[in-house]
Amino acid sequence: MNVTRGFTGRPRVDNPGLPPGQYDARDDWPVLSAEVTPDLAPADWSFRIDGLVERPHTWDWDAARALPGSSYEGDIHCVTGWSKFGVRFGGVSLDAFFHVVRPHGSATHAIAYSHTGYTANLPLADLVGGRAWIAWEYDGRPLAPEHGGPARLLVPHLYFWKSAKWIAGITLLDHDEPGFWERNGYHERGNPWEEQRYSGD
Amino acid sequence: MTETPAKAFTPPTRFAVPGRIPVADQTAALWQTATLTEIRRETPHAATFRLAVPGWTGHLPGQHLMLRLTAADGYAAQRHYSIASAPDDSGHIELTLDHVPDGEVSGWFHTVARPGDTVEVRGPLSGFFAWAGDRPALLLGAGSGVVPLMSMVRHHRARDLAVPLRMLVSARGPEELIYARELGTETTAVFTRSAPTGVPVGRMAAAHVAPLLAEQPPNGWEAYVCGSNGFAEHASRLLVEAGQPVERIRIERFG
Numbered sequence: 238m239n240v241t242r243g244f245t246g247r248p249r250v251d252n253p254g255l256p257p258g259q260y261d262a263r264d265d266w267p268v269l270s271a272e273v274t275p276d277l278a279p280a281d282w283s284f285r286i287d288g289l290v291e292r293p294h295t296w297d298w299d300a301a302r303a304l305p306g307s308s309y310e311g312d313i314h315c316v317t318g319w320s321k322f323g324v325r326f327g328g329v330s331l332d333a334f335f336h337v338v339r340p341h342g343s344a345t346h347a348i349a350y351s352h353t354g355y356t357a358n359l360p361l362a363d364l365v366g367g368r369a370w371i372a373w374e375y376d377g378r379p380l381a382p383e384h385g386g387p388a389r390l391l392v393p394h395l396y397f398w399k400s401a402k403w404i405a406g407i408t409l410l411d412h413d414e415p416g417f418w419e420r421n422g423y424h425e426r427g428n429p430w431e432e433q434r435y436s437g438d
Numbered sequence: 439m440t441e442t443p444a445k446a447f448t449p450p451t452r453f454a455v456p457g458r459i460p461v462a463d464q465t466a467a468l469w470q471t472a473t474l475t476e477i478r479r480e481t482p483h484a485a486t487f488r489l490a491v492p493g494w495t496g497h498l499p500g501q502h503l504m505l506r507l508t509a510a511d512g513y514a515a516q517r518h519y520s521i522a523s524a525p526d527d528s529g530h531i532e533l534t535l536d537h538v539p540d541g542e543v544s545g546w547f548h549t550v551a552r553p554g555d556t557v558e559v560r561g562p563l564s565g566f567f568a569w570a571g572d573r574p575a576l577l578l579g580a581g582s583g584v585v586p587l588m589s590m591v592r593h594h595r596a597r598d599l600a601v602p603l604r605m606l607v608s609a610r611g612p613e614e615l616i617y618a619r620e621l622g623t624e625t626t627a628v629f630t631r632s633a634p635t636g637v638p639v640g641r642m643a644a645a646h647v648a649p650l651l652a653e654q655p656p657n658g659w660e661a662y663v664c665g666s667n668g669f670a671e672h673a674s675r676l677l678v679e680a681g682q683p684v685e686r687i688r689i690e691r692f693g
Contacts, residue, residue: 238508238512239508240508240509240510241507241509241546241555241557242550242555243550243551244507244508244515244550245509246513249511258516260515265693267667267691267693270689271455271567271688271689271690272456272684272689273677273687274674318516318517319693348447351449351455354455354685356447383667405449406449416447418566420458420565421564421566422563435563438467
């Protein structure tokens with residue numbers, strides 16, 4: 238252990254919900270997108286699932302909003318170090334979308350992509366079973382553009398760069414392919430509890 | 439030019455995220471000990487911390503690192519910081535840190551640290567907000583957002599590069615302008631609260647950006663925007679409105 242002379246740090250809070258190397262951002266919600274925030278109206282938003290599925294499908298705003306609602310209340314963790322506790326997102330579980338398109342048994346991975354062209358790769362297993370959402374509300378209000386509004390992917394059990402803002406679609410594949418940050422040195426899966434920040438972690 | 443991996447998924451959207459800048463794929467996974475050798479005051483709220491890192495393998499201007507402080511009981515705090523120095527600073531790197539109110543890491547640097555102290559660093563990180571010196575660069579920064587951009591300016595000078603480079607920086611006032619003594623003819627400063635006599639006070643505006651985009655180098659500018667999210671939103675919008683292609687604007691927002 239490399240102790241830093243004179244460093245005491247913040248008062249210790251025993252928070253079992255805080256993954257290793259993270260700190261509690263409390264009321265802050267930093268924005269870290271690498272690209273220009275798009276000017277995207279709900280009427281111009283669409284969401285498609287294709288690739289290794291039986292019935293590729295595209296939803297427009299109204300069709301997506303008509304699916305049964307589902308909310309997430311819990312924590313989110315950003316690779317830059319901040320975590321937020323007890324956030325509330327509203328939207329639709331990805332399971333409802335997958336129910337329509339019927340993934341093939343050969344599908345193992347997914348690439349989520351944004352209306353800006355941003356991409357993030359995920360194992361399909363991380364997107365099913367009630368652990369991922371398409372979210373358009375935060376704290377009961379429409380999701381702000383800089384946080385991915387009109388709608389973003391929400392995969393809260395992974396570092397937040399996987400939760401692609403301005404989500405446009407998900408393509409299912411039978412292999413893993415790196416997305417935007419993964420090609421820029423970040424970890425292929427990004428599990429905060431394993432502290433999988435960078436390639437090789 | 440921007441690297442396109444042979445088999446990368448390209449989404450069926452108007453691709454607007456700039457691609458990767460090729461950086462050496464040496465692993466940045468290892469934590470290394472860095473020894474503080476010098477502290478230089480830059481402004482009332484910011485200081486530069488020079489670190490000797492014997493095993494540093496080099497970086498590209500614009501890249502950042504992860505820094506870790508460890509308390510006696512094992513508690514550790516880690517933060518991401520942009521690298522301020524040019525790559526050719528053999529075995530040394532510099533960080534310029536704002537003293538954040540209640541900041542446990544920046545607070546230690548500003549109130550406790552002295553030459554001889556050791557910290558741990560891991561990097562360099564990210565092949566996105568990097569500038570290899572191979573393309574015309576248009577740099578827009580505010581506050582400590584000037585830090586990674588200064589690495590680019592210093593690199594441009596150290597290598598005497600011919601490729602065009604222009605910087606537009608925003609600060610509250612002249613005394614808050616980080617690296618004020620080092621800025622040259624490549625830089626235009628904008629002051630938002632107080633300015634020297636004869637210099638207007640106000641926010642960065644279209645009038646500041648337009649002349650830069652009027653002088654288009656061959657193949658255009660690669661734009662780099664760094665600062666708070668509020669500044670990044672404002673500055674990137676100014677660039678888009680002035681005609682800078684959206685897929686050639688790289689943004690680093692300080693959280």
